[in-house]
Amino acid sequence: DAMVIQNPRYQVTQFGKPVTLSCSQTLNHNVMYWYQQKSSQAPKLLFHYYDKDFNNEADTPDNFQSRRPNTSFCFLDIRSPGLGDAAMYLCATSRDRLAGVETQYFGPGTRLLVL
């Protein structure tokens, strides 16, 4: 059974048109993460939620926002997508923060195309 679900798997948007990517989890994990991964590059952490506590990475552009209305769902909002935002967006969860041997579970990703 899928544990971290991302919808849609593929998303096409227009330059400057707001877009929302969705992530849900059935693991009841406290922590949810959003990563951006461009072709042939390692994933780059954008932000994470520890329960309702939002933690933004210092170099995440203001164009990227996130919402976590409940434990199961987390959304990535891109307010004005640019061509450079075309990438795979990965959602991940962990039971607690990755301080020790917590396993991080990734979703299959949403591939975003900006026209």
Next chain:
Amino acid sequence: KNQVEQSPQSLIILEGKNCTLQCNYTVSPFSNLRWYKQDTGRGPVSLTIMTFSENTKSNGRYTATLDADTKQSSLHITASQLSDSASYICVVSAGNNFNKFYFGSGTKLNVKP
């Protein structure tokens, strides 16, 4: 500067052969090191997690080693299979509370029949 370097960038091997992927890091203070397998178009899947005191950890045909003194790790794949074709990413965590983690750029492995 905290960095994670992986080598080689890409590797082609024949099915059934063994291979070793390398990860060198300068992350400090060290918390843990993880190896992930990422199939094309999919999210990464955790293979191993090692803390400071662990030297070796196995997961089936995957064996990771860690030398915290030299800040090096390796991932050894035994008797490779076509399904091992993927990118392998090394991630090193730093800090005590919430870890800051640093990703390597990955090694792309292609196993040919």
